[in-house]
Amino acid sequence: MLFVVVLVAVLWVLAIRRAPLTVWAGVIAIATFLAQSDLIDGVARAPEFGATQLLAWIPAIVLALLTLPAVRRAVLIKPAYGLLKGTLPKVSDTETQALEAGTVGFDAELFSGRPDWDKLRGLPPIVLTNEEQAFLDGPTEELCGMIDDWRIRFTEREIPQEIWDFVAQHGFLGMLISKEHGGLGFSAQAQSLILGKIASRSPDVSTIVMVPNSLGPGELIEKYGTTEQKHHYLPRLAKGEEIPCFALTGPTSGSDAAAMRDIGHVCRGLYKGQEVLGIRLNWDKRYITLGPKATLLGLAFRLFDEDNLLGKGTDVGITLALIPTSHSGVEIGRRHLPCGQAFPNGPTWGKDVFIPMTWVIGGQAQAGNGWRMLMECLAAGRAISLPSSATAGTKAMLRLTSAYARIRKQFGIPIARMDGIGEPLARLVESAYVNEAGRAVTAAMVSRGERPSVISALMKYQTTERMRRAVNDAMDIHGGRAICDGPHNYLLSPYQMVPVGITVEGANILTRTLITFAQGALRSHPHLYDEVKAIQNPDRVAGLNAFDKAFCGHISFTISNIAGALFHNLTFGAFAGTPDNVGMRERWYRQVSRQSRNFALLADMMVISLGGGLKTQQKLTGRMADALSELYLVSCVLKRFEDDGRPPSDKPLVELAARNGLFRCQEALIGVIDNFPMMPMRFILSVLVFPFGRPYRPASDRLAKSILPLALEPGEARDRLTRYIYVSDDADDAGGLLEVTLTKVIAAEPAEKKLERAIRAGTVRRYHGLDWYAEAVSKGVLTQAEADQLRDADQHVARAIAVDHFDPAELKPNYEVADRSESRLASRAAE
Incomplete structure (x- = not known):
């Protein structure tokens, strides 16, 4: 035995x-x-x-x-090659370009089942150059102070020209353009923080800065443009002399860009009086941000060359071009109105528009390479733009709501002290901390030159979804104060903007169910993509050789995951991998490593069992994306705690985030197992992954309550939770009024307690029409100084919780504009 x-x-x-x-x-x-x-x-x-x-x-x-290679190939490799050739997912050219455009990061470690923590810890913390820090503290802060959100989204429904001028003058539109070409050349970390600070003040203004610094002509020209294109356009884009937009989405080709109906035909035509080789274009695009304001249109289309003038065949492929919007035939439509926001967004179209071949980004040599170019830029841009704005928005919701909940009273106490309010407040604290942890780590990857396609996808959908929940929690806590719009309503603008962030770059449904895991399984799995490429290799001999190596590695990987998952689950993760010198957080590293084994096992079983049918099982892939996201974000939380110097006050918050993240990961994996298409596999996977049932529970109410003082008490902890957002101290600003009032209310607490005791005892009466402060002084309850302090604090509270109201005449002009728009639409329809 x-x-x-x-x-x-x-x-x-x-x-x-x-x-x-x-x-x-x-x-x-x-x-x-x-x-x-x-x-x-x-x-x-x-x-x-x-x-x-x-x-x-x-x-x-x-x-x-x-x-022995000869024996192995005869009895194992060739039969497996033939079997898998018909079961593994087929990868189209567009999918191949998307997969190879980005890089893998820590996602590959989680897919491996044995995360190397040194790779995560090796990423730099938040580090800015002196120039970047000065820009964040100087022009960015100044820009935020200039913004009047009510004027932008209601009074004018337009971003004022002085904002455009300031943005252009200080180089905000050229942050990613290199200094060599007139831009600021900032790191991805700096761009993320600058965009976030602006977003915490105004989603509209953030959008006009974000688009040129994300997927747009600037980045495409910088990476792929010809020398002439770089010298001509990049300095103009950096200075704001050109306003760019990029037209990709059409009525029939949103997420399915391969179905694009916008086409160009290679031909010869006249340009500036001379016959040149060029392209005749027809396109119809919509949802183009900055389109109505743009002077330079970046356009994606499918290029055909029936006469093979380029020598690339008839169907050249997706191609990108730069077209001045003043060019003959370019049509810029009227504006869309996305969720009532004011940033310019609208359609564009063109019919039989001739452009010279030199307007193709990268020139004739890059014709047909547009999809790869887009995917490479998107992999980095998606990791920065939306996560930065969603993270900043979440932190702003926490900052504003914690102040409001602390100064707003019901039943004689601040509503922040009610358990029912404490629950959403704790969620806000957790979301702000976790989002910032993920944002910082992901931006550090991009700053180092990585293009993490899978991580960028999960960060996009996770941060925007957590922002949605944060805004809803903030609205619930504010109640009626939040739903009545006006110049002092600081919540309605983010509430309206949330669906825009969730929808852009593919709605989160798509990002979650198709991109994060379905593409991630191919891109981040240590062997699967090598097997697919080997099977699709037209050279059978070379394909068999490559398949031999990949398939044997995959068998070893699968066996290792089965044994490793069962071992770590039987031993409760006691022997799972952990980095050195992590102290009390060692258990969380071990549990993430343990769950990584479980995730890797389930991912492998899904690939082996479902093969090409993986893309159709979108509920399962969505749950796997959730599990991967939670593992990544908990890992980022652990790194953030170390990067912040392990502040003792944050320990309960780290524990809460880890507990909740691991619980959500567990529930996602259970959902996969319970709905696995093959009945016998459900039992086997349950035994391997959860031999003793569910090991994780969410954070307790007691733990959640313990983190609330971090947000409710002014000081270093609250500032750290909401760092890198715009915070005003101006009492004439809606957000600044909350900050000033919070300080005054806390300072007046001792006097307030005296007054409350007197009111409960019946000594002082507090009703409208009475001066209860004077009565408290006359009866010796308060000193005159205390009464003045309380009166001042209460006046500020009254202003902070007040709701805007309007004369109907102030609102009517907006309805008249709407009526005129309706008339124009009716006339156009009649035509």
Whole structure:
């Protein structure tokens, strides 16, 4: 029995350690010899070689033969190659370009089941150059102070020209353009923080800065443009002399860009009086941000070359071009009105528009490479733009709502002290901390030159969804104060903007169910994409050689995941990987490593079982995306705590975020197992992944309550939770009024307690029409100084909780504008 136990333990270790086949063969051979020679009983005698004894050597012999390449390929590789050729997912050219455009980051570590924590910890913390810090503290702060959100989104429904001028003058539109070409050349981390600070003040203004610094002509020209295009356009874009937009989405080709109906035909035509090689274009695009204001249109279209003038065949492929909006035939439509926001957005179209070939981004050589170019830029841009604005928005919701909940009273106490209010407040604290952790780590990856396509997708959908929940929680806590619009309503603008962030770059439904895991499984799995490429290789010999290596690695990987997952789940993660010198957080590192094994096992089983059908199982892939997201974000939380210097006040918050993240990851994995298409696999996976049932519970109410003082008490902890957003101290500003009032209310608390006791005792009466402060002074309850302090604090509270109201005449002009728009639409329809 001891021999059997030791043998199983050794084989288990070999499986977890992904031992080579030769080691397996040797160990099994030694075990067979020992068993037959009876050495385990302490008696040495020559082994017998009867039929039964010879059969026992078959496993060792088979494994030994499989170490020989010729044998392995004949009996294993070729049959597997033929079988998987029809089951593994087919990867189209556009999918291949999307997969190869980005890079893998820590997502690959989580897919591996054995995360290397040194890779995550090796990423730099938030570091800005002196120039970047000065820009964040100077022009960015000044820009935020200039913004009047009510004027932008209601009074004018337009971003004022002085904002455009300031943005252009200070180089906000050229942050990603290199200094060589007249831009600021800022790091991705700096861009993320600058965009976030502006977003915390105005989603509209943030949008006009975000678009030129995200997927747009600037980045495309910088990376792929010809020398002439770079010298001409980049300095003009950096100075704001050109306002760019990029037209990709059409009425029939949103997420499915391969179905694009916008086309161009290579031909010869007249340009500036001379016949040149060019393209005749027809397009119809919509939702183009900055389109109505743009002077330079970036356009994506499918290019055809029936006469093969370019030498690339008839269907050249998706191509990108730069077209001045003043060019003959370019039509810029009227404006869309996305969720009532004021940033310029609208359609564009053109019919038989001729452009010279030199307007193709990168020139003739880059014709047909547009999809790869877009995907490479999107992989980095999506990691910065929307996560930065969503994270800043979440922090702003926490800053504003915690102040409001602390100064607003019901039933004689601040509503922040009510358990019912404490629940959404705790969610706000958690979301702000987690979003910022993920944002900082992801921006650090991009600053280092990575283009994390999978991580950028999960960050986009996770941060915007958490922002949606944060805004809803803020609205609920504010109640009627939040739903009545006006110049002092600081919540309605983000509430209206939330769906825009969730919808842009593909709605979160798509990002979650198709991109994050379905593409992530191919991109981040250590062997799957190599197998697919080997199978699709037109050179069969080279394909078989590559498939041999990938398939053997995949078998070892699968066995390792099965053994490793069961081992770590039976031992509650006690032996899972952890970095050095992490103290009390060691258990959370171990649990993330444990859940990473479970995730890797389930991901592998889904790929093996479903093959090409993986894309159709979108509920399952969505849950896997959720699990991956939670593992990544908990990992970022652990890194943030270290980067922040391990402040003791944040320890409960780290524990809360880790507990909730691991619980949500667990629930997502359970959802996958319970709905796995193959019934027998459900039982097997349940035993391997959850042998003792659910190991994680969400954070307790007590723990959630313990983190609330971090947000409710002014000081270093509150500032750290809401860092890098715009915070005003101007009492004439809606947000600044909250900050000033919070300070005054807390300072007046001792006097307030005296007054409250007197009111409850009936000594002082507090009703409209009475001066209860003077009465409290006359009866010796308060000193005059205390009464003045309380009067001042209460006056500020009254202003802070007041609701805007209007004369109907102030609102009517907006209805008249709407009526005129309706008339124009009716006239156009009649035409």
